[in-house]
Amino acid sequence: MTDTPTPCDLLIEAGFVVPIEPHGVVLDDHAVAVRAGVIVDVLPITAARAKYAAKETVSRPDAVLMPGFVNAHTHNPMTLLRGIADDLPLMTWLQQHIWPAEARVMSPEYVRDGATLAVAEMLRGGTTCCNENYFFPDVQAQTYHKLGFRAMVGLPVIDFPTAWAKSDDEYFERAGEVHDQWRDDAFIGTAFAPHAPYTVSDASFERLRMLSDQLDIPVHCHVHETVQEVEDSLKLHGQRPLARLDRLGVVNDRLIAVHMTQLTDAEIRLCAERGTSVVHCPESNMKLASGFCPVEKLVRSGVNVAIGTDGAASNNDLDMFGETRTAALLAKAVANDAAAFGAADALRAATLGSAHALGWGDRIGSIEVGKQADLALVDLSAIETQPLFHVLSQLVYACGRQQVSDVWIAGRRKLADRVLVEMDIDAIRANARQWRDHIGVQ
Structure with a gap:
């Protein structure tokens, strides 16, 4: 028998x-x-x-x-801005090129089509989940859900009007609506996404920290990205950005701190004590000359390190294989130690480390x-x-x-023998070309 x-x-x-x-x-x-x-x-x-x-x-x-790779920080609709403003420092790139371009095209259609293009690229590169930080999170969530792609969708908070919201109250009101709509979805999660310490007020940080505690969702924020950010914070607030966020109660185990290129040993210890996750985006940081995240020091101190590509406008791709390789190599150069952040460490950061950063380490990674x-x-x-x-x-x-x-x-096939399943690659390519003609280069 x-x-x-x-x-x-x-x-x-x-x-x-x-x-x-x-x-x-x-x-x-x-x-x-x-x-x-x-x-x-x-x-x-x-x-x-x-x-x-x-x-x-x-x-x-x-x-x-x-x-599958978990891309722990990206702005996926910005795939439609790939290559429009290269070889520029961060603030010049943002203020003189990216923000004006976004102002011309920002719309639900732009977000939907950019996210769709990004999903096609990510699937072809073995990425199965992303941590998104962009406008129109309602459209993002709908798009990712329709495509069967796992995503943590950022609920934007920023101190100036955009096509998404015009006031602080509206940002928070709309954030609550999106969170409520998707709170029980198996594929879509939400996180507060304050842009950066230099674009978000103390009052907004305190408000989102309180709501983050109540809703038990992460806070996904660019922090200590450049020397200028730190210097400006010292002049304006008398504190480095991370110290200011700590004063406001934001530095905790829900904080997903992105970039973190400017860190002291004391700040690294603070992140370890608070359980804060750090997302390393090496290629974007190098391309914008933002600085180098001290990955090996973070890992040795017990900080959870994740890996993200950042947006395709500053990378210029969503290639997690390339990002993981660059992270491993750069960590050795920064630490002056060939044994630093080995292959197993880097691969773990790009999968399980990123999943832990999102609070999803118990389900993916x-x-x-x-x-x-x-x-x-x-x-x-x-x-x-x-x-x-x-x-x-x-x-x-x-x-x-x-x-x-x-x-x-x-368990659902999304790529079969290099062919995307349920996605029309020719239509996606044609759509991207239409956006290229519409966006132009000013």
Whole structure:
């Protein structure tokens, strides 16, 4: 008498499985079983074939199965501004180019189409979740939900009128409406997204901190991005930005502090004590000459480090493979230590570290039983990743996003053999060209 195989929806067999947790582990010839969008087992392929009767089996003996990347900081609608203002310092780039361009085109249609273009790019690069920070979060949420893409949508707060809101009260009123609409959604979360200390008042920070506590949602904010930001804060407030945020009660385990290129040892200790997560965006920081985040010091101090691309207007892509590689390399140069922020550390930051920053570490970011099946297969048979000695090294230091073959979000196929599922790439490309002609370059 033989045991009846257990039914499951999906069985993914891979030459290697990188679960992220436990740290630095690579499982040879393993399979992941999925039922109802959830990982139900991780086991050797031979055992999986005996144990499970799968509705669908995907076998990739030359591939790595890894959790999908979690892009912990991005402005996805800005994909439509990719390349319009390069090789400029941050404030010149923002004030003289980006903000005027946004003022010309900001609309629900612009946000919808930019986010759609971004999702197509992210899926093709193995990213299954993003932490969004932009205007019209209602449209963002609708777009991500329609496309079946997991997203934390930022609820913007800024001290001047925009196409989204005209006053402090309206920013908070509209934030509450969006949060209420999506509070129980399986794919969409919300976070307060005050732009930066230099564009948000004390009163607004205190208000959003109180609401963040009440609603139990994160606060996603650019902090200590440049030397100028710190100097201006000292002149205006008599405090560095992080100290001011701490005085206002914002520095806690809900704060997602983005960039953090200007940090003292005392500020690093403060982040560790408060449980604050830091999102490292190395390519944008380098391109805008904003500075270098001291990643190795943060990690050694116990701070959760995540990785984000920033927007495509300052990166100029949403490539988490490239971002993770740059993060690993730059950390070594900054620390003057070749052993700093190794391949396993960088890959963890781009997946589970980013998930923890969003407050979603219990549901995504690693391949563990009970978590959502947000997964990516990466083909390592290409010439560019041969010969293969160490899987984690190859993923971080040699692999490119074009080697992502298949992607799932909650067990649903979003990329199949490099082809986007349920997305018309020709229509997306044509739409982007229409926006290029509409936006122009002033």
